Amino acid sequence: MTLPPLPIRTRAYDGEGVDSYAHRAAARNYTTVKDTEDWLRRLGVLHGKDRRDPARKQAWRQLGALHDTAFTAPDILGGDWVTERELCHRCAPTVAYTTFLPRPRPEDAPDTWKADMTTEPPTVDHLSAPARGRLPGVGRVCLRHRRWIDGPQVDVTGRRDILRAERRYRQVLAPRHVLFDSPVMREAAQVAAVSADPSRVADLQQTTSVPMSAVLYPEQVAFALLMGSPAFLRMVGRTGPRPDLVTLIDTVIEQTVPVTADAQPYRARSRLLAFANGLDRIVWNARAKDAEPDDGAYNVLRLLDESD
Numbered sequence: 001m002t003l004p005p006l007p008i009r010t011r012a013y014d015g016e017g018v019d020s021y022a023h024r025a026a027a028r029n030y031t032t033v034k035d036t037e038d039w040l041r042r043l044g045v046l047h048g049k050d051r052r053d054p055a056r057k058q059a060w061r062q063l064g065a066l067h068d069t070a071f072t073a074p075d076i077l078g079g080d081w082v083t084e085r086e087l088c089h090r091c092a093p094t095v096a097y098t099t100f101l102p103r104p105r106p107e108d109a110p111d112t113w114k115a116d117m118t119t120e121p122p123t124v125d126h127l128s129a130p131a132r133g134r135l136p137g138v139g140r141v142c143l144r145h146r147r148w149i150d151g152p153q154v155d156v157t158g159r160r161d162i163l164r165a166e167r168r169y170r171q172v173l174a175p176r177h178v179l180f181d182s183p184v185m186r187e188a189a190q191v192a193a194v195s196a197d198p199s200r201v202a203d204l205q206q207t208t209s210v211p212m213s214a215v216l217y218p219e220q221v222a223f224a225l226l227m228g229s230p231a232f233l234r235m236v237g238r239t240g241p242r243p244d245l246v247t248l249i250d251t252v253i254e255q256t257v258p259v260t261a262d263a264q265p266y267r268a269r270s271r272l273l274a275f276a277n278g279l280d281r282i283v284w285n286a287r288a289k290d291a292e293p294d295d296g297a298y299n300v301l302r303l304l305d306e307s308d
Ligand SMILES: [Zn+2]
Pocket: 088, 089, 090, 091, 092, 142, 143, 144, 145, 146, 147
C-alpha cells in the first residue's frame, strides 16, 4: 500500500536516520512518532514495534515523499559498526515546531483561560532535538561549514591543520572504511594524547576554544595513517629485530609531534611499538594454529589484504 505524504513536507538531511527524521517530520505535522506509527499499525503497514523493521523505513520514506536512497546508510562497514551521531548543526539545523496543549474541560479551566477557550487552543513552541545520522565518509569535521562535529560543535575556520587532517582522513582512511571511531582511530587518539605537550595543548585550547580532541586531530590522523599503512602492517608478525619498523615510526613521529619543550615523542614510540607487538602476537598465534589471524579488537590487518 502506498501512503500519502504528510501535509507539511520535511526534507531528510544527508545521512539522517529514520528515528531522527520521523521525530522531526511528525512534529512539523503536529503529531508524534507514536501516534503516527499506531495509525500505521492499524492500517496494517507495520506489524510490530521493531524500530529496525525495513517496512518502517519504507513507510517514513512515503510519508515524507523521500527518495528511495533515504535511510540506507550501512550499519556495518569494514567490520565496524557505523555509529549514528549528531549531524553538523549547520548542515542539519534544528526545526521549530508547535504543539497544542489539550483544552481543559470548561469546568476545570482556570478563569484566565476561559476567555481563550472560544478562540485558539493554548500552544507550546519547541525546537527539535539535533538531527542524527550516519556519514561514514566523514571524520570529525564538517568541511563545508568548517566545524568540529564530534562532541561540542565549534568553529574551526582558520585551523588549517585540522581541516587538512580531515581532508587526509577522507582521502585515505574513509575509503578504506576506517571509521571516525574505529579501533585504529581510537588508538591513534591515545598515541596523540600521550605524546602531546600538555602546556601547548592547554594554550591552544585557551586561545582557540576548540576541544582537546580537535587540537590533537592532526596528530591522531597522522598516527592512524601510519598504523593502517601497508608499510607498517607488512612488518607485523616478522620475527627478529626490526630496525626498519622503528625507523618508520620515528620518521612519522618526527613529522607529526611538534617539537616543544614538554613534548613526549618517546611515549608515542613506545605506544606504537606496543600496538605492533599486540598485532605480532595475534599473527604468531594464528600461524601456530595454522589459522587466519583474528584481530577483531584492532580490525586493522584487513587493510593489508585489501592493499595487495
Ligand atoms: Zn555542516
